[in-house]
Amino acid sequence: MEHKQEKYDFLIVGSGLFGAVFAHKATALGKSCLVVDKRSHVGGNVFCRNIQGIQVHNYGAHIFHTSDKEVWDFVNQFVPFNRYTNSPLAKYGEELYNLPFNMNTFHQLWGIKTPEEARKKIAEQRGKYANINPQNLEEQALQLVGHDIYKKLIKGYTEKQWGCKATELPSFIIRRLPLRFTYDNNYFNDKYQGIPEGGYNILINRLLENSDIILNTDFLQQREELMEKAETILYTGMLDAYFNYQYGNLEFRSLRFETQLLDIDNFQGNAVVNYTDAETPFTRIIEHKHFDYGTQPKTVITKEYPQPWDQTKEAYYPVNNDKNEQLAAKYKFLANQEPNVIFGGRLADYKYYDMDEVIRLALDKADAILKQ
Ligand code: FAD
Numbered sequence: 001m002e003h004k005q006e007k008y009d010f011l012i013v014g015s016g017l018f019g020a021v022f023a024h025k026a027t028a029l030g031k032s033c034l035v036v037d038k039r040s041h042v043g044g045n046v047f048c049r050n051i052q053g054i055q056v057h058n059y060g061a062h063i064f065h066t067s068d069k070e071v072w073d074f075v076n077q078f079v080p081f082n083r084y085t086n087s088p089l090a091k092y093g094e095e096l097y098n099l100p101f102n103m104n105t106f107h108q109l110w111g112i113k114t115p116e117e118a119r120k121k122i123a124e125q126r127g128k129y130a131n132i133n134p135q136n137l138e139e140q141a142l143q144l145v146g147h148d149i150y151k152k153l154i155k156g157y158t159e160k161q162w163g164c165k166a167t168e169l170p171s172f173i174i175r176r177l178p179l180r181f182t183y184d185n186n187y188f189n190d191k192y193q194g195i196p197e198g199g200y201n202i203l204i205n206r207l208l209e210n211s212d213i214i215l216n217t218d219f220l221q222q223r224e225e226l227m228e229k230a231e232t233i234l235y236t237g238m239l240d241a242y243f244n245y246q247y248g249n250l251e252f253r254s255l256r257f258e259t260q261l262l263d264i265d266n267f268q269g270n271a272v273v274n275y276t277d278a279e280t281p282f283t284r285i286i287e288h289k290h291f292d293y294g295t296q297p298k299t300v301i302t303k304e305y306p307q308p309w310d311q312t313k314e315a316y317y318p319v320n321n322d323k324n325e326q327l328a329a330k331y332k333f334l335a336n337q338e339p340n341v342i343f344g345g346r347l348a349d350y351k352y353y354d355m356d357e358v359i360r361l362a363l364d365k366a367d368a369i370l371k372q
């Protein structure tokens with residue numbers, strides 16, 4: 001839809017979940033929204049492509065999980081979610097393990113069967129790291145799970161994913177993963193989990209149904225003209241780009257996706273298989289049909305190759321180390337003084353948010369702004 005009005009209440013830069021949720025809340029209260037995105041489609045990183053009836057997660061696997069009932073109810077009013085539970089496998093050379101780290105993994109690694117045996121084994125494995133205050137991801141991982149798991153399931157994957165030594169990464173990244181002494185392969189601890197039936201585009205299209213949309217347009221290239229279009233701007237693009245990188249670049253990690261349509265019906269028997277050795281150049285293979293129990297005759301797989309980010313590539317993962325956090329704080333100081341511009345979302349906040357966190361933040365931001 002092209003823009004129909006001269007002036008809108010909100011110009012929303014970015015049609016990802018943050019922008020789309022805000023647009024929904026604003027239009028529901030009778031406000032007018034013009035959404036601009038530089039990509040050729042709406043949805044940001046949750047966008048799916050339909051290949052032979054299979055919903056292909058175009059920017060990497062997206063599994064919705066949350067313990068926030070309000071967020072869960074919010075998304076379910078637009079699209080039903082299926083019962084998908086993420087249970088990835090890890091391949092280390094020819095060895096295959098269950099994730100996250102649980103009794104199945106410990107049995108496969110060490111042949112042990114009871115939680116007591118597992119606790120004892122991990123205590124031994126932690127060794128001198130048991131009582132330290134971890135300063136980086138490597139120390140944190142060694143403290144949580146000890147040497148064998150770190151070596152086979154964490155070090156190779158992490159160093160490929162982030163392109164640096166695990167000793168140079170913040171410890172919080174690894175604390176995302178559960179450690180359990182039950183035979184439970186559910187990757188998440190959250191109360192609610194699933195994939196939208198029919199794909200994420202249904203959710204995004206419903207959220208944006210009362211907004212006007214302009215695609216293939218970079219706000220930063222047409223900033224003055226577009227800013228004239230609304231009283232208030234909601235910006236969900238990159239924080240440093242908004243300020244012309246005046247203090248320097250915030251670092252990101254990027255990914256290259258290699259997607260193939262295969263003439264077989266089942267390639268790996270699971271939606272997600274991680275390749276945790278250092279030698280395999282990709283981190284994981286996604287087989288998309290297993291996200292929604294597809295029975296199509298063919299299958300689509302995507303290999304994810306981590307790569308360094310530069311301005312010609314998509315910025316996927318913020319590298320939240322001390323240096324970047326300090327730089328982000330300087331930009332956030334500027335952002336707070338920017339009149340009539342609201343900043344939000346994964347890129348503008350420079351935060352490693354999951355989808356449910358982004359939705360929660362967008363709902364709260366909309367409540368705060370719209371009741372004024
Ligand atoms: P985005 O989705 O990035 O949207 C920002 C939009 O702004 C984009 O469409 C972009 O084109 C547009 N834009 C940026 N700059 C400009 C500009 N200058 N002009 C115009 N448009 C602009 N979360 C989960 O909960 N579960 C998962 O399994 C999961 N997996 C993930 C896997 C990967 C590989 C990645 C990268 C993220 C994953 N996430 C996952 C996180 C999830 O993608 C985000 O939390 C969420 O999509 C962020 O929404 P957003 O609106 O903040 O940003």
Ligand code: UDP
Pocket residue numbers: 090099153154155157158161173174176177274276
């Ligand atoms: N990780 C790992 N081995 C794995 C999966 C994850 O070491 O098999 C580490 C890695 O450092 C990764 C972090 O755990 O960056 C968080 O993993 P998650 O699956 O949450 O990453 P995302 O889905 O955000 O890519």
